[in-house]
Amino acid sequence: MTAKGQHLSKETRDKIRQANLGKKLSPETREKMSISRTGEKHPFYGKHHSEKSIEKMRISRKGKCIGENNPNFGEKAWNWKGDKVGYYALHDWVTKYLPKPGLCSICSEKKKLELCNISPTYNPETYTRDLGNWLWSCQLCHVKSDGRLARFNSFPHEKRVEMAKKAWVTKKLKNEQ
Numbered sequence: 001m002t003a004k005g006q007h008l009s010k011e012t013r014d015k016i017r018q019a020n021l022g023k024k025l026s027p028e029t030r031e032k033m034s035i036s037r038t039g040e041k042h043p044f045y046g047k048h049h050s051e052k053s054i055e056k057m058r059i060s061r062k063g064k065c066i067g068e069n070n071p072n073f074g075e076k077a078w079n080w081k082g083d084k085v086g087y088y089a090l091h092d093w094v095t096k097y098l099p100k101p102g103l104c105s106i107c108s109e110k111k112k113l114e115l116c117n118i119s120p121t122y123n124p125e126t127y128t129r130d131l132g133n134w135l136w137s138c139q140l141c142h143v144k145s146d147g148r149l150a151r152f153n154s155f156p157h158e159k160r161v162e163m164a165k166k167a168w169v170t171k172k173l174k175n176e177q
């Protein structure tokens with residue numbers, strides 16, 4: 001649909017699609033798009049699927065999202081941090097050698113701390129054994145700083161419930177109650 005609410009013909013839509021195929025958006029544009037659809041601005045914000053449509057989705061998705069066919073497989077995972085094996089080894093090493101302060105390095109509150117890289121997303125230049133690239137922060141500051149919280153909040157309600165079954169989210173929700 002156009003901004004005026006008109007439907008475009010299939011031909012027109014195909015033309016637009018062809019013209020846009022393979023185009024990569026700049027990080028700035030992607031960031032703007034992300035912000036414009038986050039939280040309350042998300043088209044599905046506050047809405048819920050009916051039981052009937054959930055059942056429909058369930059049937060049509062059955063057996064299609066296993067392993068590599070899962071849209072969240074590997075690096076597409078919403079909380080993906082790069083090569084997992086390498087990441088855990090590095091994480092362990094930094095955990096061992098980076099002195100742990102008593103307070104969160106970001107909000108200065110006395111909370112349980114976790115290791116946090118200075119780059120919000122996986123970056124081969126900062127995911128190194130240089131201790132200056134790492135800091136200890138609380139979980140909330142961590143998910144805020146690496147964009148996971150914003151990303152989590154941008155998902156429709158059901159997706160969030162589904163994701164809430166995963167560890168940190170469950171903890172976050174418990175903390176809010």
Ligand SMILES: [Zn+2]
Nearest residue numbers: 104107138141
């Ligand atoms: Zn903090």
